[in-house]
Amino acid sequence: xxxxxxxxxxxxxxxxxxxxxxxxxxxxxxxxxxxxxxxxxxxxxxxxxxxxxxxxxxxxxxxxxxxxxxxxxxxxxxxxxxxxxxxxxxxxxxxxxxxxxxxxxxxxxxxxxxxxxxxxxxxxxxxxxxxxxxxxxxxxxxxxxxxxxxxxxxxxxxxxxxxxxxxxxxxxxxxxxxxxxxxxxxxxxxxxxxxxxxxxxxxxxxxxxxxxxxxxxxxxxxxxxxxxxxxxxxxxxxxxxxxxxxxxxxxxxxxxxxxxxxxxxxxxxxxxxxxxxxxxxxxxxxx
Amino acid sequence: xxxxxxxxxxxxxxxxxxxxxxxxxxxxxxxxxxxxxxxxxxxxxxxxxxxxxxxxxxxxxxxxxxxxxxxxxxxxxxxxxxxxxxxxxxxxxxxxxxxxxxxxxxxxxxxxxxxxxxxxxxxxxxxxxxxxxxxxxxxxxxxxxxxxxxxxxxxxxxxxxxxxxxxxxxxxxxxxxxxxxxxxxxxxxxxxxxxxxxxxxxxxxxxxxxxxxxxxxxxxxxxxxxxxxxxxxxxxxxxxxxxxxxxxxxxx
Numbered sequence: 001x002x003x004x005x006x007x008x009x010x011x012x013x014x015x016x017x018x019x020x021x022x023x024x025x026x027x028x029x030x031x032x033x034x035x036x037x038x039x040x041x042x043x044x045x046x047x048x049x050x051x052x053x054x055x056x057x058x059x060x061x062x063x064x065x066x067x068x069x070x071x072x073x074x075x076x077x078x079x080x081x082x083x084x085x086x087x088x089x090x091x092x093x094x095x096x097x098x099x100x101x102x103x104x105x106x107x108x109x110x111x112x113x114x115x116x117x118x119x120x121x122x123x124x125x126x127x128x129x130x131x132x133x134x135x136x137x138x139x140x141x142x143x144x145x146x147x148x149x150x151x152x153x154x155x156x157x158x159x160x161x162x163x164x165x166x167x168x169x170x171x172x173x174x175x176x177x178x179x180x181x182x183x184x185x186x187x188x189x190x191x192x193x194x195x196x197x198x199x200x201x202x203x204x205x206x207x208x209x210x211x212x213x214x215x216x217x218x219x220x221x222x223x224x225x226x227x228x229x230x231x232x233x234x235x236x237x238x239x240x241x242x243x244x245x246x247x248x249x250x251x252x253x254x255x256x257x258x259x260x261x262x263x264x265x266x267x268x269x270x271x272x273x274x275x276x277x278x279x280x281x282x283x284x285x286x287x
Numbered sequence: 288x289x290x291x292x293x294x295x296x297x298x299x300x301x302x303x304x305x306x307x308x309x310x311x312x313x314x315x316x317x318x319x320x321x322x323x324x325x326x327x328x329x330x331x332x333x334x335x336x337x338x339x340x341x342x343x344x345x346x347x348x349x350x351x352x353x354x355x356x357x358x359x360x361x362x363x364x365x366x367x368x369x370x371x372x373x374x375x376x377x378x379x380x381x382x383x384x385x386x387x388x389x390x391x392x393x394x395x396x397x398x399x400x401x402x403x404x405x406x407x408x409x410x411x412x413x414x415x416x417x418x419x420x421x422x423x424x425x426x427x428x429x430x431x432x433x434x435x436x437x438x439x440x441x442x443x444x445x446x447x448x449x450x451x452x453x454x455x456x457x458x459x460x461x462x463x464x465x466x467x468x469x470x471x472x473x474x475x476x477x478x479x480x481x482x483x484x485x486x487x488x489x490x491x492x493x494x495x496x497x498x499x500x501x502x503x504x505x506x507x508x509x510x511x512x513x514x515x516x517x518x519x520x521x522x523x524x525x526x527x528x529x530x531x532x533x534x535x536x537x538x539x
Contacts, residue, residue: 083346168381169385171341171344171379171383172384172385172445172448173395174341174344175372175377175379175449176373176376176448176449177372177396178369178399182399
């Protein structure tokens with residue numbers, strides 16, 4: 001038994017180490033300030049990844065603007081308003097759990113069907129006389145699709161931190177003649193601040209790395225300009241890695257770019273997760 | 288004899304189908320200290336919490352009978368529990384200051400009541416801290432976190448916070464049970480001073496404390512009010528055998 005567990009541990013560590021070493025070695029010479037801040041050139045065989053970095057950042061910002069308030073309100077409902085045994089609360093809990101198990105490609109398809117065809121198509125028909133503006137992939141639909149995918153992360157994280165606010169403090173506020181809403185606003189939410197922050201960071205870290213949901217909903221192969229409207233398409237780091245390694249004119253020649261892009265994405269998500277863990281452990285200690 | 292401030296009539300409380308209070312009728316006089324004693328689980332804290340409707344927050348609780356404060360039934364449909372709690376303040380067993388500054392803790396209640404004038408708030412905070420006998424200790428660090436205070440100071444801060452809302456009645460649920468003897472005696476002195484202006488009802492496990500601070504004592508046992516009367520009488524010549532057994536330490 002000891003042998004088997006030992007082997008498993010070694011195997012897992014080996015996989016991580018090999019993966020990191022290969023990526024770092026392959027990418028370290030290519031990464032530079034210039035690589036991060038310039039556009040690709042020569043048919044994407046040279047140059048930097050600025051538009052992919054910019055697109056990913058913009059996408060996660062729009063995603064957070066949608067997912068965080070919506071997720072926080074859902075978490076508030078579940079913790080403060082719904083009775084745990086009620087039909088409604090159970091349904092919402094079930095929906096959140098299910099949402100977190102849905103494969104990401106399904107979110108992509110849903111985004112295509114719902115946001116682009118249905119919402120976008122409807123907007124074009126009603127407001128723009130059938131002109132094709134919103135019924136096509138763009139950064140707004142991609143971000144909203146990604147928001148749906150990351151919603152469970154936000155909800156669970158905020159829920160956990162709201163539940164960690166001691167009953168005593170709510171009682172103290174209510175006993176002073178505060179209404180339930182005043183208590184939530186002035187005691188519960190400030191107490192849950194770090195949980196909300198952790199949830200946001202974890203959602204961003206998840207959203208930054210996902211490719212499938214934005215595949216049909218907004219990510220572009222190559223764009224000569226940055227997106228400057230919500231109806232523009234965008235480039236993203238994850239998708240950039242995918243196309244560089246499968247559809248590039250010369251896969252071998254672009255290998256360093258692929259490694260470097262992967263390294264950037266890894267560093268980004270690692271850093272975000274690390275920050276989230278830090279905040280969470282600080283939160284745990286303070287209660 | 289002082290006037291009656293709180294009158295309960297056949298007050299019963301159920302957790303689901305389990306009866307926790309059995310038909311309590313009690314007249315609590317104004318501007319005196321009334322102590323509620325009894326063994327753990329006897330219903331004294333539950334009874335205390337019916338007086339500011341804190342039990343409303345527990346979904347399975349059902350209440351029958353009446354609680355009259357100044358002659359009005361607080362369980363009447365028209366009574367807003369939120370307004371009631373401004374009149375009937377509460378201090379809890381475990382001191383529970385907010386993770387805010389000392390000043391903000393005391394200003395919390397007034398702010399919720401819509402007082403935002405800085406000068407007025409300052410007056411209320413200072414006055415409340417003085418009445419809670421903690422002003423001298425904190426006046427130079429009003430903007431430090433309340434969590435940096437000692438346990439006894441935190442509890443007096445919680446009393447100041449309650450006073451800031453200007454209640455008429457203060458409910459205290461074992462306010463000194465987690466404190467050292469010195470902090471406890473400070474709280475007791477404070478209770479003694481406060482009863483000039485407030486009607487105080489205190490739940491306590493400590494019978495010496497009840498004897499020291501209260502004018503009236505009610506003895507609860509298994510959800511019933513066994514005996515209620517002047518503290519002096521209860522502790523010297525109780526009418527009921529159960530009361531005598533409890534205060535002489537034969538059970539509980």
